[in-house]
Amino acid sequence: MSEIVTGPEGIALGAQRLRAGALVAFPTETVYGLGADALNADAVAKVFSLKGRPSNNPLIVHVCESSMAKRVVDGWTDDATKLADAFWPGPLTLVLRRASCVPDVVTGNGSTVAVRCPEHPVALALIESFGNPIVGPSANPSGYISPTIPEHVRDAFDAEDLIVLDGGHCRTGIESTVLDLSREIPCILRPGVIGAHRISDVLGVDVQTHPIETEPGETRSPGVIGAHYQPGTPARIVSRDALSTTPSSAVLLSWSIESHPNGGEIVVMPSSIGLYARAMYRALHEADRLPGTEIWIESPPLPETDDDRAISSALRERLQRATHA
Ligand code: TXA
Ligand code: MG
Numbered sequence: 001m002s003e004i005v006t007g008p009e010g011i012a013l014g015a016q017r018l019r020a021g022a023l024v025a026f027p028t029e030t031v032y033g034l035g036a037d038a039l040n041a042d043a044v045a046k047v048f049s050l051k052g053r054p055s056n057n058p059l060i061v062h063v064c065e066s067s068m069a070k071r072v073v074d075g076w077t078d079d080a081t082k083l084a085d086a087f088w089p090g091p092l093t094l095v096l097r098r099a100s101c102v103p104d105v106v107t108g109n110g111s112t113v114a115v116r117c118p119e120h121p122v123a124l125a126l127i128e129s130f131g132n133p134i135v136g137p138s139a140n141p142s143g144y145i146s147p148t149i150p151e152h153v154r155d156a157f158d159a160e161d162l163i164v165l166d167g168g169h170c171r172t173g174i175e176s177t178v179l180d181l182s183r184e185i186p187c188i189l190r191p192g193v194i195g196a197h198r199i200s201d202v203l204g205v206d207v208q209t210h211p212i213e214t215e216p217g218e219t220r221s222p223g224v225i226g227a228h229y230q231p232g233t234p235a236r237i238v239s240r241d242a243l244s245t246t247p248s249s250a251v252l253l254s255w256s257i258e259s260h261p262n263g264g265e266i267v268v269m270p271s272s273i274g275l276y277a278r279a280m281y282r283a284l285h286e287a288d289r290l291p292g293t294e295i296w297i298e299s300p301p302l303p304e305t306d307d308d309r310a311i312s313s314a315l316r317e318r319l320q321r322a323t324h325a
Contacts (some may be wrong), residue, residue, distance in 0.1 A: 001166065004124060010122075011165065012129065014165055015131075017163060018035065018132075021036075021042055021046075023036050023047060023092065024162075025139045025162060026122060026169020027120050027166070030149050030192070031148055031170055031172065031173070032148065032149075032153050033123070033282065034051065034149065034153075037104055037134060041105050044059065045105055050162075051137060058074070060135065061106065061113055062118055062123065063116070063150065064124045064127040065117065069115040069133075071101065072098055072101065073096045074099045075096070075097050080203050086198075087202075089117045090194070091177060092116065092176055092177050093115065093120075094179055094181050095178065096115065112222075115133075118288045120170075123136075123164050131158065133256065135294075139164075140156055141156055146281050147230055148169055148173050149172040150165075150168075172277065173280060175209065177199075178192070178248060185207070186199065189210040192312040194275065198308070199272070227321055227324040229322040230283075230324070231285075231322065233288050233294060234293075234295070238297065238298060240256055240299065243256070246260065247262060248262040250294040251293075251296070252264065254269060255298060267283045273312060277315055280319075297319060
């Protein structure tokens with residue numbers, strides 16, 4: 001049975017489990033992660049097997065400061081320093097050349113490693129107390145909705161002996177921006193709340209926002225294509241104009257109306273885009289548990305600022321994949 005644990009005892013127990021090669025779920029500002037000692041190949045293999053994750057999809061290595069990131073990277077760059085200074089701790093993941101201490105299983109045998117310093121006191125305390133970097137994919141079965149409260153993790157892995165460190169409801173609510181710094185032009189592989197404009201401001205150059213295939217069939221980040229983030233109930237995105245036609249058998253996620261037009265279940269969403277992002281995965285979990293044969297998701301609120309536009313494209317990517325047939 002998995003268990004939610006709180007406070008300093010939870011962090012001490014978490015570090016002890018990591019040292020023993022076991023898994024520990026931990027909160028970050030984005031989503032909950034499934035942690036394991038990043039330098040222990042057997043421990044990392046357990047993460048892939050528990051999540052049912054394809055072995056070619058590499059994991060993010062979480063650190064508590066830049067000096068720890070430099071241990072897993074071969075050739076830390078000036079750009080990495082600028083970005084870490086500007087955005088760490090925070091929801092930006094940097095892809096760089098990997099150091100030889102990083103096991104193949106972490107990187108899917110690739111030549112790069114993704115690193116990030118999360119902004120959550122519990123995550124930072126866990127890594128600091130453990131003393132080494134930890135891997136941390138989102139703590140959900142592969143392909144399913146990401147977790148933003150500890151109960152999502154506990155319920156998904158209840159058959160396991162897993163501890164879940166309690167960090168409340170994740171503040172940002174969607175995963176970090178993944179930025180590839182290993183090629184000539186920095187490229188966003190996964191959009192997040194830190195947008196291209198903010199990264200370009202720091203680097204003084206434009207960044208690419210669409211990953212290109214370098215070789216036919218080669219994907220730079222296998223985790224960023226196809227169906228993902230999916231509820232068990234089939235879901236679709238609908239425009240505001242179509243809301244009145246929502247069947248009563250469909251659970252509706254809406255930020256512009258407060259009751260289901262045809263008497264079915266509704267999950268009311270915030271109308272500010274930042275709060276919408278924070279609430280989205282939790283709402284999808286809730287909608288998935290409510291009785292209904294479908295989930296209808298009203299298109300998210302429209303962006304007004306550059307920061308909003310970054311969130312908007314991150315939401316679009318998540319929702320397109322959550323509703324991918
Ligand atoms: O916000 C986050 O990043 C959360 C929290 C827990 O930190 N973690 C997370 O991990 O979203 P995961 O495993 O669910 O997603 C990691 C993404 C995947 O799309 C994966 O393909 C990509 O990062 N990735 C990891 N290592 C990579 C690498 N070396 N090169 C390119 N993409 C990589
Ligand atoms: Mg994930």
